[in-house]
Amino acid sequence: MARMFSRWCLAGSVMLTLLFPMAAMAGVNVEGVRIWPAPDHTRLVLDVADKIDHKVFALSGPSRLVIDLENTTLKADFDKLDLSGSPVKRIRSAPRNGNDLRVVLDLKSDIKPRSFQLEPNQQYGHRLVVDLIDEGGLKARKPSEPTVTENANGKRDIIVVVDAGHGGEDPGAIGPRGTREKDVVLRMSKTLAELIDAKPGYTAKLTRTGDYYIDLRSRTLLARKHNADLFVSVHADAFRTPQPRGASVFALSQRGATSETARWLAKTENRSDLIGGAGGVSLDGRDDMLAGVLLDLSMTASINSSLGVGDSILGRLGSVAKLHKKGVEQAAFAVLKSPDIPSVLVEAGFISNPKEEQNLSSAWYREKLSQAVFRGIDDYFQKTPPPGTLLAWQKQNGRGDGSVSQYRIRRGDTLSGVARENQTTVSELMQYNGLNDDRVMVGQTIRIPAS
Structure with missing residues (x-):
């Protein structure tokens, strides 16, 4: 009985030894991908089955961003991404070192990369986030x-x-x-x-x-x-x-x-x-x-x-x-x-x-x-209007809430019609509301002095 138990333990340990490398070789799948262009950066998001080891680095001449993912297999389709509005011209990928994956972003200009991982939320599972920060565009927009x-x-x-x-x-x-x-x-x-x-x-x-x-x-x-x-x-x-x-x-x-x-x-x-x-x-x-x-x-x-x-x-x-x-x-x-x-x-x-x-x-x-x-x-x-504003000037000149009403322009309204209904003139409405002409838009709110 003892000899049989020893053989069973030995067989079990051999089986576990065989299973652990297979589990380690299973790796992580990239199951989905999304891209979110913003004014000063673009966010690339990879849906992954679990936490993932990765490296990100940028290259110049031509501009590229390289994402190396360890023990990873690609199941998503980069070709289906809409890259319009982003600095990315094309996304390429290929296996590397047997079990790894390399993703290369061909860029229109140099960017500063930043990456981090997100835990699952209500909508998504584990994610690897790569931000492409346009430092030149950010400075220009300041x-x-x-x-x-x-x-x-x-x-x-x-x-x-x-x-x-x-x-x-x-x-x-x-x-x-x-x-x-x-x-x-x-x-x-x-x-x-x-x-x-x-x-x-x-x-x-x-x-x-x-x-x-x-x-x-x-x-x-x-x-x-x-x-x-x-x-x-x-x-x-x-x-x-x-x-x-x-x-x-x-x-x-x-x-x-x-x-x-x-x-x-x-x-x-x-x-x-x-x-x-x-x-x-x-x-x-x-x-x-x-x-x-x-x-x-x-x-x-x-x-x-x-x-x-x-x-x-x-x-x-x-x-x-x-x-x-x-x-x-x-x-x-x-x-x-x-x-x-x-x-x-x-x-x-x-x-x-x-x-x-x-x-x-x-x-x-x-x-x-x-x-x-x-x-x-x-x-x-x-x-409490801030100093130097139109509202502060109106309050100082006795044109605050106590002497005005408000009217929201509806479809078919004209400034002359609003003036007539409120017993005032077009020129007074224009002056009081800071208008350059008598055109008004649907949804616009104008202030009307008390008659």
């Missing part, structure tokens, strides 16, 4: 001067930067019917930007205009480059159960502000940044104590303004949607951490709730939410 839009009165517009959350490989939350947060919030952000642009005295800027991802810090940097008066990040909430519902508004918490102050003080490149936009205070040349005081003051003012505009937006949202919480909530969201720009995050609803998923998929409902958000923004700035 505005040399902050965005300043002047109207007919020579007064600047209020700049509102609208940020659609997630994007590209990051779908955000996914509803029971498969609705993706990134799609819903992009559509809503575009609608909100259109409403802002249609109102005299305002200009909207979008952080992203398509389906691509921008990291959180870059979103706030874009707001600073545009010299924004307000940053609004649009999201859709989710929970592990379908019951929670309602819209929310968030501002930065004091705890988040404290950590951000420390981060700014630790990074020397922030010292030359301005606090409070153009004409503000620079941290350059300040000692840590003084710089810390300046940052704390700026952060406190920014959070107070954020709470004010958030409360105004929440008041308007409550008239068109159920609210998840009655007051503005505070959290340490990275996207809200600009020390000199009031910033709010609007959760349009719970996409994990079947009814709210259906609502958020509706253009009509998103329009209602966008109108409510903009009315809240306008309510706040009518009361």
